Structure formats: structure tokens, C-alpha cells
Amino acid sequence: MSEPHCPDRNVPEDPGLPALSRALDPKSAAEALQDSLGSVVIEKARLLRHRPGRRALVEYRVLTGSGDRRVLLGKLRAKGLDTKSYRVQKALREQGVAVPGVLGTVPELGMWLQERLPGKPVTAGLPGPDGPRLCAASAELLRALHDSDVEPLRAPHTLRDEVRILRERLPLVSRARPELERRVQRILHASEGLAREMELSRGEARTTGIHRDFYPDQVLQRGGRMFLLDLDLFCRGDPALDAGNFLAHVTEQALRDLGDPKALALCEEAFVERFVELSGESLRRAVHDYATLTLVRHVHISHRIPERKPFTEVILSLCEERLLARENRQ
Incomplete structure (x- = not known):
């Protein structure tokens, strides 16, 4: 497997969302994501959106244990894991509504994961x-x-x-x-x-x-x-x-x-x-x-x-x- 991308040295400090720095560190994030994704290498973690003290959206480019490369989105919330959004999107997908698939939750980061679709x-x-x-x-x-x-x-x-x-x-x-x-x-x-x-x-x-x-x-x-x-x-x-x-x-x-x-x-x-x-x-x-x-x-x-x-x-x-x-x- 390839080596993880170096952490972004320009990670914004956000005391109201302390998990953000860990979520943007490829090695730390990969450890946190293991329960949802298994063993992965995060080749790159990129902050897409950030509302200080409230929420953030992180893009992960990962290499799985089977050698597949995937692009995921992690949604973080300062108040903790947003289980409502996760459960709703999962249920809609199961009913056949065209929404991105959900991939799991990362409670320690207050984050849930979904696939990032090209388009x-x-x-x-x-x-x-x-x-x-x-x-x-x-x-x-x-x-x-x-x-x-x-x-x-x-x-x-x-x-x-x-x-x-x-x-x-x-x-x-x-x-x-x-x-x-x-x-x-x-x-x-x-x-x-x-x-x-x-x-x-x-x-x-x-x-x-x-x-x-x-x-x-x-x-x-x-x-x-x-x-x-x-x-x-x-x-x-x-x-x-x-x-x-x-x-x-x-x-x-x-x-x-x-x-x-x-x-x-x-x-x-x-x-x-x-x-x-x-x-x-x-x-x-x-x-x-x-x-x-x-x-x-x-x-x-x-x-x-x-x-x-x-x-x-x-x-x-x-x-x-x-x-x-x-x-x-x-």
C-alpha cells in the first residue's frame, strides 16, 4: 500500500470543532475510520467546507486493503455525530431514491461517511x-x-x-x-x-x-x-x-x-x-x-x-x- 499523504499544515484552528485537525490528518483519520471501512490508507484529506464552531466537510482519497481507490466525504458536526442525517440518507437510498450511498459512522470524530459521486x-x-x-x-x-x-x-x-x-x-x-x-x-x-x-x-x-x-x-x-x-x-x-x-x-x-x-x-x-x-x-x-x-x-x-x-x-x-x-x- 502507498504511504499516507502528509498532513495539511494549513489546517484551520477551530476550538469549537476540535476533531477537525484529527480528521484532516491522514494517519489519525485512517485509524478512526477502521471500524467503518476496515484497513485503509488515506492518500489525501482535503477540507472542502468549513463553518467554524459548527461543521465541516472533508474529502478523503483512500486506498483500500483490496487495492481499490475510492473518494469519500466525511461530514463533521461540532455537536457530535449527526445520526439523523445518516439514518435518513441510508433509508432513502434503501427505498431507491437517488442519493449517495452511506458508508458508516465515526463517532469519535463526530462524523459520518458517504461516497463522493463524480459528476x-x-x-x-x-x-x-x-x-x-x-x-x-x-x-x-x-x-x-x-x-x-x-x-x-x-x-x-x-x-x-x-x-x-x-x-x-x-x-x-x-x-x-x-x-x-x-x-x-x-x-x-x-x-x-x-x-x-x-x-x-x-x-x-x-x-x-x-x-x-x-x-x-x-x-x-x-x-x-x-x-x-x-x-x-x-x-x-x-x-x-x-x-x-x-x-x-x-x-x-x-x-x-x-x-x-x-x-x-x-x-x-x-x-x-x-x-x-x-x-x-x-x-x-x-x-x-x-x-x-x-x-x-x-x-x-x-x-x-x-x-x-x-x-x-x-x-x-x-x-x-x-x-x-x-x-x-x-
Whole structure:
């Protein structure tokens, strides 16, 4: 077997996630992974994502005892092993939903393992001629998730939770950008009105297991197959929320990458039409309403991510346009 890769000397110190340094040391990590994988050599450990004090995602390139090379992902959490996400993804895979296979848990590192699948996120293909087909296929994958009878292990997520998130996050934009405060307050007020209208029109909407963070980057294209990624927020909720979230992210991508929120309109149309064909015409309005609420949330997301800050005011204007158009129709 080959020798393990030297430890990364640039491992970030994270007192809130002390297991991270060990997880990134190939020799130490290999010892911890033995119970799940048997004897392996970790040829390289690479930090892919890191939220200090909260969680991290590590890529492992391993050589197994039988001589096979594999690429794995390790998901670490400061609060300890996330057994809920592990169990849900394992159950979904067993039911035939296209998600990466799980490979075991490493309690001493607060980490669970899954295979890393090769492929490209759907996001990359949206501007091309295949974009509408990819979006329609994403709707089919989403419906498969909603149709599964895997019981969510997290608390339900409701429309009121969506509004609560806006109330918590939009004031952060107002404080940092006081010149936008009146406009931000106005879209928050209009969003609350939209949510009240949705509650009246939706009534006791049917709930299913939902992804809760479904957008094109969460769908992996691998040859002719599509795979659903990152089920960490899987819970019970309104299936239209997932579809609206996807739709809003496509609009935001069009605005940010192509300079026109309507540039990927054919992709949006293909997604919505396939989703309502599979899930019911009665969800169409809710999908668009949830998309509007998600765009409002993107005002804060753009403010939070440094490279997206230049788009905050443009997204705000788009939200104003949509919410004011709704008010004028009433």
C-alpha cells in the first residue's frame, strides 16, 4: 500500500470543532475510520467546507486493503455525530431514491461517511441548450423524494418558519445598509402579507418529507442519471416549498451570472410544468409564492456572501417589483 499523504499544515484552528485537525490528518483519520471501512490508507484529506464552531466537510482519497481507490466525504458536526442525517440518507437510498450511498459512522470524530459521486451540478448546465431538460429531470427527482415514505427525524418546517427567518435576517441588511432600511422593511411587510394570504389559500396543505434546501447545486448530473445531495435538513413540510426554492435560485443565478432575471425562463418553465404535472396543478400558485419568499431571503444571502454583495440592491429591486405587482392585483 502507498504511504499516507502528509498532513495539511494549513489546517484551520477551530476550538469549537476540535476533531477537525484529527480528521484532516491522514494517519489519525485512517485509524478512526477502521471500524467503518476496515484497513485503509488515506492518500489525501482535503477540507472542502468549513463553518467554524459548527461543521465541516472533508474529502478523503483512500486506498483500500483490496487495492481499490475510492473518494469519500466525511461530514463533521461540532455537536457530535449527526445520526439523523445518516439514518435518513441510508433509508432513502434503501427505498431507491437517488442519493449517495452511506458508508458508516465515526463517532469519535463526530462524523459520518458517504461516497463522493463524480459528476457536475445541474447549475453548470442551466445556461446551455440542455438546461430545460435538466430542470425537468430535477423536478422528477424531487417528486421521488416527496413520494418516499421515509419518516423525517427533524421538526416540521412551516410557512411561519419561512417568515420567521425573514424577520431575523432582513434587519441584518438594514443595519449594515441603512440607506436600504425603508425598502427592506417594505418588502418584509409585503412578504408577511403574502404569507398570510398563502395560509388562507393553502389551508391544511398536504405535507411530505421535503429537502428544505433544494436548488440546482443540490442535484448532481452523472452520465444519464441525477442524484440528490445534502439531505441534512430533511423534514416534513409543504412540497411546494422545495419547488419554489429551486425556482428562485434559478432566477437569482440568471440575474447574477447573465444579468437578466428572465435569462433562464425556459429552465424555470420546464421545471414548473414538470413539477405540477407530477404533483398537481393545485400547487402551481404556491410554487411561485414560495419562490418570491425565497428571493426575499436572497437579499440577505447576497449581503452575507462577499462576492454577491454587488447584487443585493438588484435582488431587492426584483423583490419589490414582484411584491408590488402582487399588491396591485389585489
